Amino acid sequence: xxxxxxxxxxxxxxxxxxxxxxxxxxxxxxxxxxxxxxxxxxxxxxxxxxxxxxxxxxxxxxxxxxxxxxxxxxxxxxxxxxxxxxxxxxxxxxxxxxxxxxxxxxxxxxxxxxxx
Amino acid sequence: xxxxxxxxxxxxxxxxxxxxxxxxxxxxxxxxxxxxxxxxxxxxxxxxxxxxxxxxxxxxxxxxxxxxxxxxxxxxxxxxxxxxxxxxxxxxxxxxxxxxxxxxxxxxxxxxx
Numbered sequence: 001x002x003x004x005x006x007x008x009x010x011x012x013x014x015x016x017x018x019x020x021x022x023x024x025x026x027x028x029x030x031x032x033x034x035x036x037x038x039x040x041x042x043x044x045x046x047x048x049x050x051x052x053x054x055x056x057x058x059x060x061x062x063x064x065x066x067x068x069x070x071x072x073x074x075x076x077x078x079x080x081x082x083x084x085x086x087x088x089x090x091x092x093x094x095x096x097x098x099x100x101x102x103x104x105x106x107x108x109x110x111x112x113x114x115x116x
Numbered sequence: 117x118x119x120x121x122x123x124x125x126x127x128x129x130x131x132x133x134x135x136x137x138x139x140x141x142x143x144x145x146x147x148x149x150x151x152x153x154x155x156x157x158x159x160x161x162x163x164x165x166x167x168x169x170x171x172x173x174x175x176x177x178x179x180x181x182x183x184x185x186x187x188x189x190x191x192x193x194x195x196x197x198x199x200x201x202x203x204x205x206x207x208x209x210x211x212x213x214x215x216x217x218x219x220x221x222x223x224x225x226x227x228x229x
Contacts, residue, residue: 004159006159034216034217041224042221042222043206043219043220043221043222044160044206044219044222046216049216091157093159093160095159095160102148102165102167104150104152104162104165105150105160105162105208105217106162107152107159107160107161107162108159109158109159110157110158110159112157
């Protein structure tokens with residue numbers, strides 16, 4: 001149980017285009033979803049926290065107009081990288097939280113974004 | 117402020133030997149502690165958690181972790197390492213009544229054949 005599906009697993013796009021990444025909790029409802037960015041050989045950087053039906057909360061230094069997050073339902077959150085640039089190339093990972101305090105986060109398998 | 121420290125960037129262990137990956141934390145409140153493992157180009161997989169109760173927690177793939185309140189530590193251990201255990205390991209903490217989980221910077225574990 002507790003499966004989180006994230007897709008695409010990898011995407012290559014041209015500079016200036018937008019890319020949407022989907023994160024779905026398949027067998028549970030996620031009150032909160034988190035989006036992370038991971039640079040090579042580095043830890044996870046929390047980008048934003050999204051709760052169903054409300055605006056996402058962005059971490060300091062993350063441009064909310066560049067990284068649009070929509071949490072449309074209790075099982076789906078999307079991250080759209082708008083007007084992508086090569087420096088946006090990274091590994092993006094979503095996670096979903098069922099809402100119980102003793103529950104771990106459940107992670108998607110990540111999306112490797114390459115902007116050319 | 118809440119924080120998690122993984123003091124070792126990398127740990128090398130010979131196959132068959134016991135392994136330990138260190139984690140210490142600093143929180144105000146009751147901690148919920150977690151260990152995750154990440155394989156290349158994949159998301160994180162949950163290994164084990166400490167919420168309350170026994171200080172020794174057993175998890176997936178033969179891993180265990182020991183909660184030590186006085187030392188504010190939650191070290192990950194395994195009695196006999198496998199080459200397939202080579203991966204990136206993250207310690208994480210959540211404070212009760214808070215959704216946000218704080219991650220350590222990760223420790224890369226190399227098991228040498």
